[in-house]
Amino acid sequence: FYEWSRADANIRTLLERETDGEPYRLWSLARNDQDVSAAMHGIELAAGHHPNDLSRYRELIGMEGSGSAMNLGNPNVRRILNVKYILWPDLERGAAPDGPIVSQTQLADGRVFQTLFSDIGLPQARLVGSAVVKSDTEAVPYIMSAEHDPEIEVVLAANPGGILDGGVPTGSVEWSLRQPDQLELSVMSDRAAFLVISDNWFPAWRATVDDEHVDVLRANHTLRAIRVPEGRSTVRMWYESFSLSWTKKLSVGAILILLGCGGIGLTRTLGMKGGSGVGNPEIRSEGMRSP
Template structure:
């Protein structure tokens, strides 16, 4: 089946394909420009671990890819594109394992100098790992001897998603055309991504008010029935 017009795989696994009638335009750009051609660099940044291909007997077979970037990774350099077209072009010209591509609105992040790292210096080892995953919540543990930029293999969507470091909300930006990125402080810390629908507090307020009205209505109905039954028994 076409991976981008069928949702079967996505029902069972996290998938770079799937189907929705209202795809994000940037992700559709990525499909048209890179994913249809199985571009290794873009598949790696999306942490694609397997491809389903025809096997020797013609039946579908899952083949392990050797080079996915992982759920998150640190980069040593940032490059910026002045336009969305330049951003998407840079994906095919950049080593996305070591460099993050950002757009013009995030140029401020691009202009900050990343700390120089001594090659082969064991004290400069950085690690970051996904430790908890739910559709509306992701948790990462990381360690870095210096301030660093991390890219997360999750689609950037700022309407509801917020980033937190050790329980305090922190700024995030879009990188690699469709992914999330953050500048993280040195040391050992916890990063969380939380999703809460916009205006959720208002929805909760309306729901609470409606629930209270229903309960009050039910209580009033019970009181009315009790009084009516009591009056009937007195008349008898």
């Protein structure tokens, strides 16, 4: 297992590039598009064997069952999903297409095994100045069309209210915290804008901007976006499931009940032992004489 799971030169190259702290995704076409080996090293994948079971994500990448992610061939889809690297299996599919090569692995006989390319993925959290509303049936075809530029426009599932000037915001987005169920970012923008985050949307996501609650919008069919004001702001986002919260409370309650029942049982057991004359022998003074 150690030999099979050990990081090769391509994976080591990716891990070495993680020092800047900027998230990214890898699209691996190895093993007939089912490769997930990079995930063992903490690398996020855009596809692979069951990459994500949310139906909208599968619709975005064009994946049915365990098939290939057909839509990842579209540059707009890769851009919004933060795909910054592509792993091409030369031995399986033949010579790699032209592109900016980052790293390669070779067999003992010198043949190229796999080639790692850099790609055009946008930052995982970025500012966008304009939005368009599309239905679920319209969103993916529009995203893949030449009409859409994901660098300046976000596709929303519903009208968020309010008007933006549509200009391209200038500013910065810095990660302070990034975990599966919570994140924090420091944002600076020269105008009101949308902060687009290339992670899956779900109704249980909550967010604040400078401690004021804001709506988490469904963006780009399956991802997230919130509105941020002009100037500097702190964005916090966390997953707060009502059902999960109640499950935790019920679990804690059940544990307390079990502990309580155990304590009562132990008290009764000790009480029975105390009344049996075994644990506390009685000392009688009758018949005893003083010396």
